Amino acid sequence: MSANITKNNPLRALPMQQLMALAALVILYAFFAVFGNHFLSPSTFVSILDSSYYIGFLAIGMTFVIITAGIDLSSGTVMVGSALVGGVAYNVWHLPIGLALLVVLATGVAFGIGNGILVGFLHIPPFIATLGMQFASLGLCAVIAQVQTQTFPSLTSDDGWFKTVLYKAGNLPVGILWLAAFFVIAWFILTRTKLGRYTYAIGSNEEAVELSGVVVSRWKFWVYVLNGFFCGLAGVIYAATFSSITPQTGNGQEMYAIAACVIGGTSLAGGVGSLWGTIIGVFVISVLKTGLLSMGLPVQWQQVLIGVVVVLAVLLDVIRTRRAGRA
Numbered sequence: 001m002s003a004n005i006t007k008n009n010p011l012r013a014l015p016m017q018q019l020m021a022l023a024a025l026v027i028l029y030a031f032f033a034v035f036g037n038h039f040l041s042p043s044t045f046v047s048i049l050d051s052s053y054y055i056g057f058l059a060i061g062m063t064f065v066i067i068t069a070g071i072d073l074s075s076g077t078v079m080v081g082s083a084l085v086g087g088v089a090y091n092v093w094h095l096p097i098g099l100a101l102l103v104v105l106a107t108g109v110a111f112g113i114g115n116g117i118l119v120g121f122l123h124i125p126p127f128i129a130t131l132g133m134q135f136a137s138l139g140l141c142a143v144i145a146q147v148q149t150q151t152f153p154s155l156t157s158d159d160g161w162f163k164t165v166l167y168k169a170g171n172l173p174v175g176i177l178w179l180a181a182f183f184v185i186a187w188f189i190l191t192r193t194k195l196g197r198y199t200y201a202i203g204s205n206e207e208a209v210e211l212s213g214v215v216v217s218r219w220k221f222w223v224y225v226l227n228g229f230f231c232g233l234a235g236v237i238y239a240a241t242f243s244s245i246t247p248q249t250g251n252g253q254e255m256y257a258i259a260a261c262v263i264g265g266t267s268l269a270g271g272v273g274s275l276w277g278t279i280i281g282v283f284v285i286s287v288l289k290t291g292l293l294s295m296g297l298p299v300q301w302q303q304v305l306i307g308v309v310v311v312l313a314v315l316l317d318v319i320r321t322r323r324a325g326r327a
Helices: 002-008 011-035 042-050 053-067 075-091 097-121 126-144 161-166 175-192 194-211 216-241 253-263 275-294 299-326
Strands: none
Touching (some): 011 275, 042 175, 053 216, 161 216, 175 194, 175 216, 253 275
């Protein structure tokens, strides 16, 4: 089985794609250093890190899903919806802030379980299943919150300690430490465990894996549960970043996560991907967003240029896949 996984999984293509993503990151940074206003200042560097946290957690979970040749269009709304439910737990149910954050995490896992059942056991195509879950999470969390904006404690309040622990302590970007810690955990799962091996194998050739006696539905289920866990973590960081959580938001955040994965070399065709590449892609997006603001361009141009970058990354992936097929 392991020989088949190695044969069907073109991991040798990853280092070059990672180098290309890293080169794009360096070029973007140099460009904005020349043409942006105060882009090389320490505050701008901290802003780049700050804008990478919750997108980074979403992208880590998304990497597992895309490697299986799946997709999750609900992760953005699940992230914000989980934070919204956590706000209800704090403001309405009067739970301590620590337990409220656990509610955020549990809500993300619950939606991950739902996606896992739909995709893994009911065999609904991931695009349709997660699109439905996007609307379900958007509406259900708004109903729980009674369509009211939920607020988390400010930094100066008694319960504001969680912002210092999870987001920023003074000028120290603590969030990057949490992102790094869970990146290492996710990397270990993807590269050193059975779940990681089957994640690659399912994306490379699901039929062959099924014929070898592996219960593919069960492993797909756990991939989406893991993705839900990282959506919950993103919701926790989102709550620490923004004190006010508004219903009906979050739609579209998953596109940044998908973009980070694709830029980092994770193939939408499945079977190929790397968390190292994904994290580079996250910082490419963060630098692009922060750099465009430093040039005084409106937010709309961020979406335009990020869309162009994603299309180019997908085009390169298509070209690579075709060349590999001919070979």
